[in-house]
Amino acid sequence: MPLYRDEAIVLRTHKLGEADRIITLLTRQHGRVRAVARGVRRTTSRFGSRLEPFMHVDLQLSEGRSLDHITQAETLTPFHAGIGGDYDRYTAGTVMLETADRLVAEEREPSLQQFLLLVGGLRVLSSGERRASQVLDSYLLRSLAVAGYAPSFDGCARCGLMGPHRWFNPSLGGMLCATCRVPGSASPAPETLALLGALLAGDWPVVEAAEPRHLREASGLVSAYLAWHLERGLRSLEYVER
Numbered sequence: 001m002p003l004y005r006d007e008a009i010v011l012r013t014h015k016l017g018e019a020d021r022i023i024t025l026l027t028r029q030h031g032r033v034r035a036v037a038r039g040v041r042r043t044t045s046r047f048g049s050r051l052e053p054f055m056h057v058d059l060q061l062s063e064g065r066s067l068d069h070i071t072q073a074e075t076l077t078p079f080h081a082g083i084g085g086d087y088d089r090y091t092a093g094t095v096m097l098e099t100a101d102r103l104v105a106e107e108r109e110p111s112l113q114q115f116l117l118l119v120g121g122l123r124v125l126s127s128g129e130r131r132a133s134q135v136l137d138s139y140l141l142r143s144l145a146v147a148g149y150a151p152s153f154d155g156c157a158r159c160g161l162m163g164p165h166r167w168f169n170p171s172l173g174g175m176l177c178a179t180c181r182v183p184g185s186a187s188p189a190p191e192t193l194a195l196l197g198a199l200l201a202g203d204w205p206v207v208e209a210a211e212p213r214h215l216r217e218a219s220g221l222v223s224a225y226l227a228w229h230l231e232r233g234l235r236s237l238e239y240v241e242r
């Protein structure tokens, strides 16, 4: 069986048979990979604890006929240590893993940018140096942008007319001018729009200076935008306190 190595974040796991698990990974070089880890649910397993969600691992895999097998796993960064014990970080991190899983839909299609974005996001989240909901919103906007769904916060998403505009509609791709606006569009505060742009750009001084009501409004719009682009909403997002 040909062997290969890769670096990965564990997105989720499920049980297989008596003692095995199927591990869904976002890898650096091979995109999203589902692989079997044999015997990891036994207490004697050498690497079971390294293959839990949030773990950043270096893996050796052997190519299988349908699913590959994980033959070695070394911890690179134990992100779960800084995330698992804190409700806000844990719920935000769970949404990040689920979003990465859904946005990198094709297996084995390399998505280096999504991988780097997720590793960077989990690193900041586990350090606790920024508020979990802000790390989450910034991650969601950027991962949507990398997936080709960059929202427009200045020009009209329909006709391209330069803003600032007043109307926001997730299903039409962002801000709309007075001519293109459709019923049911939101009209966020100008400060919220500036905040959304800052979250997308990673402009943290602007994010940190924002007022709570604008942060809440921005989170609501990010959630609506994500829900629209993922067809089915994310169940994990319901647990994030806004």
Ligand SMILES: [Zn+2]
Residues within 6 Å of the ligand: 156, 157, 158, 159, 160, 161, 176, 177, 178, 179, 180, 181
């Ligand atoms: Zn327009």
